[in-house]
Amino acid sequence: MPVFPLGNDRLGWTRRTPAERLVRWVGWLIGVAVFVWCWNRISGVTTWFFVWDAPRIAQDILARATPPRWSYMDHLWVPIWDTLNIATLGTLIALCLAVPVAFLAARNTTPSRVFVRPVALLVIVSTRSINSLIWALLLIAIIGPGVFAGIIAIAIRSIGFCAKLLYEAIEEIDQSQVEAITATGAGPLQVTTYGIVPQILPAFAGIAVFRWDINIRESTVLGLVGAGGIGLQLSSSLNTLAWPQVSLILIVILLAVVISEWVSAKIRGAIV
Amino acid sequence: MGLSFPGQDARTRGEAVLKIEKLVKTYKTGDKALRAVDMEVPQGQVVSLIGPSGAGKSTLIRCINRLVEPTSGKVWLDDVEISGLSAGALRRERRRMGMIFQEYALIERLTVMENVLSGRLGYVGFWRSFLRRYPQSDVNEAFRLLDRVDLLEMADKRADELSGGQRQRVGICRALIQDPALLLVDEPTASLDPKTSRQIMRLITELCAERQLAAIVNIHDVALAQMFVQRVIGLRFGVIEFDGLPTALTPEVLTAIYGEEDWQATIRKDGESEELSA
Known part of the structure; x- marks a missing residue:
């Protein structure tokens, strides 16, 4: 006292x-x-x-490592393009899968809090808790090395992240708008598209861009285990102690990340 | 429409659009929100529901269209018993009950037009509503209603750009485009300034008179209720304490509904009367 x-x-x-x-x-x-x-x-x-x-x-x-070996750039255009594609396609696939998971996980939209919600939460936790590098190792064993394994690794890793943020947004919606649409005699799908979707759209766009930005960084290292992208060049340059190439690759990765951060910041700014 | 009919007639005049019998709602928490409420509302009558916070006003309104599931009792809309309906049949009946909300409950990120048309969701299939391809007759009606409430030029504005009074008028349009037989109105003026409150209440009562609509209006402002409605029901602890003409609200009645207080200033004197449906 x-x-x-x-x-x-x-x-x-x-x-x-x-x-x-x-x-x-x-x-x-x-x-x-x-x-x-x-x-x-x-x-x-x-x-x-x-x-x-x-x-x-x-x-x-x-x-x-200095000066960087600028001429090596010729060998990097394709891998950096691959890296970008891994991140973008992986994010798109993740979003398609995350949306239903989020609706199943949100307390106010799940069909059953006892049976369905725990399953959805398990999906979220399990995909989130395993690093994309480990997913990539697993997937290379299953579907072989290459860009496709990278895309799927990024996609799986991102489901949980996107679904978690999205279901939190769903749980925070203004319920009176849902009530109002329900009161008009609208069906369940109409209540979702009119009462819920417009309310979570800004959050959804923000999450998508944010995750895309993270995935560009993550996909740069996937090549280390053979899942495509610029990481492959990085690992072979490191293994052959080709330091001028390593420094060039690091500069390219840095630039890609800076640009993606700038783009995502711009887009998120435009949404809010 | 006038003040002149006697007290008893206020309850039974005309065919009952809405009939409620022994309606009980007990929440999971054990809260007894409604204890055996009986009431009837005839066509074209605007009833205001007054009572302290927690008296069960919102619950009563929501039990009628089953946004809140009643514990027991029966609700008839015309001759359809609402409380026993399946999900699909309930949706069809909900089309005939327009609802207006305290905080407007508009879809903030959609346009005024989309908000008004959303009142037709019960009539339009999913894909048509998803692609916003409403029948031309619905669009015509939406424009007509927006014109009626002086919001025609706002049709393309987003709902969150509007002022409180404008939003509530959009809410009214959304309820009316359902072509309802009954309006359920939950605290329509609680977030509005006194002048806008009067305008909104006047608009609601006028529109009900034009369309011969029955309405139940939850309201905190007793004087405002007396100014505009033909019948007042006082609810306390989920029980109807008073049912009669607005002019019959005496300090004793208000004490019975709300508890002890000096009520002289709250009750509208006859001298300052404003026409009911001017």
Whole structure:
């Protein structure tokens, strides 16, 4: 009780009671102790030679990587185009699958909260929790290496993300508009297209562009495992220690990401 | 339409469009919103439903078109018993009950025209409504209604660009284009300023008179209700405490409905009377 009598009818106030202060002090003490212990342990098993050597090695690689090998660009146009396509098609497929999942998962639109909603939520959690690189590894084993595996990996990884954001938007709609459309005698599909869809359209467009932007970044690394795109060139350049090519690829990826971020920011700005 | 018919007649004049029998609604929380409500509304009569917040006014209106499922009791629209209908039959009957909402409940991101035409959803198939290919007769009627409420030039504006009074007029058009036999009106003026409130109430009562429509109007403003309606029903704790002419609302009656308070200032004096359907 932070309010306490001071005598003479006056009241004192502190933010916390003495007991709360003690608990917090002990909590901080334990936290600091754990940190110091961890620090000791980590430094005990670190080979400090490598750490001290790191700046020199980094400088060395940087020196080898500059200037970038600009002529290698001829080999990059196709992979970067592939990367872009993987991201775009993957996002489109993900959106097509995410929309029904979102409607099944939202509390106010699901046909059954007991049977259907948990299944939809499971789809969302399972697709979201596995990284697209791992999806790609799995899919390469199933459908073979190439762009298609990359597209599907991106699509699966994005379903959960899009469906989760979309079902949250569905749950936040103004229910009175749905009531109004229901009251006209409209059927369930009409109630959805008139009462719900217009309300979630801005959120949907925002989610789509946002995910597309993320997927461009994700698809640049898919090639590392053989799922198409610029990552393949990156991994082969790294393996052959062709540092000038690596630096060029990193510049290209950086540019692609910056451009996609700019486009998505513009589109999202236009929607809101 | 006048003030002159006696109190008893207010309840039974003409053929009943709506008949409610022992309507009970108990929410899952145990809230008894309605306890055996009986009432009848004849064709062309505008009834206002008054009562404190939580008295069951909104629940009563929503039990009629089953936006809220009644616990027990019966509701007839003409000779169709609403509470026993299947989903499809209920949708067909809902077309005959237009509803007007407190916060307008327009589809904010659609145009005024689309909002008005959405009142025809019960008559138009899914694909036609999805592609916005409404029959020309519906479009004609929509223009006629928008003209009637002075919103013709707003037809292409998005609903969220309109002021409160304009939005409520769009809401009225959406309800009327259903070609209803009954209007269910839930707090039509609660979000509007006093002048706009009067205009909206006047518009609703005028349109009901023109079309011989019955209406139930939930309203908080007792003086406004007295100004425009032919009959007042007072609800308290889900029970009808008063049913009669607006002029019969005395301080004692208001105390019975709302509880103890000084009611003199609330009740409209006869001297300042405004014509019912001017």
